[in-house]
Amino acid sequence: MHKLVLTAEERQDFDRVLDGLTATADDWDAMEAIGRAAEAAHELPLRLRAFLARARAEESAVTVVSGIPLDPALAPTPTGWDLAAKTAAGRREELALLLCGSAMGDAFGWASQQDGRIVHDVCPAPGMEGSLTSASSAKTLSLHTEDVFHPHRADYVSLLCLRNPDAVGTTITRIDSLELPEELRAILSQERFRYYPDDSHTGADPAGTTGRVLYGAERFPYFRFDVDFMSGEDPEAADAITATQEILGAAADRVVLAPGDIVFVDNYQVVHGREPFAARYDGKDRWLKRLNITRDIRRLYADSGRRSRIIGA
């Protein structure tokens, strides 16, 4: 894991860049904010910019920046992303994530997820405790590739922590930490798997897509996996999923995000999940902002035939 902790002076500088951005943001327009954030990112502390540039160039699997300044008057944790959207809760923090995210790539969203928003809220919602979405709490979120079903899934899932009072862990397993038996590796490298949209997507094609688990360079493999939203196309492939899930679980590490931490999870090299926790709905619950980042938005424009950052809009 690559980690940078901002100094007090760097935090102040970061805050000033944020002040400049928020001062001009009366009417929120996420697309316009992406552009302004990308421009303002050049005013961020040099050490931070260099750190993110290196993380991107070296394809760092897990990258953490600590000490992002949060608004001392941060709103209470909303009881669902829809409420956060309505009340603009944590807007300043969304800009902080867009600022850092622009150094790693291009922000995008999904028409089928959180109403096409660019920056998502990850907070527990009443009635969703046992769901297989980020709004859950009581249930373990199993290790997964974000949006595993889609060819344009993110290169990085980035999370900015606003609150995490019970030190709930985000679980991660890196592909390069695994010792996969050769036979299993061979099966995972074949197009014998089907991937489905997860429950956070409403209205996406339920038929899903087929593909391999392991792909890319043999010596620097990428992978995609989500035990809850994939199936084997034949019994041997199904067994391979079960075996892989066991290996992934046994190798899992945890990152406990503290307020002001951003983690960039490389969605090609790392699966992530979350430990269960008790939601209290008292305004102090765990709360993250989430941003999907692709390394080149034009791959999406070229394939969709539309110049839109929102997939499926």
Ligand SMILES: O=C(O)CCC(=O)C(=O)O
């Ligand atoms: O809450 C977390 O730590 C991760 C949740 C998650 O999987 C996500 O937001 O994509």
Ligand SMILES: [Fe+2]
């Ligand atoms: Fe996720």
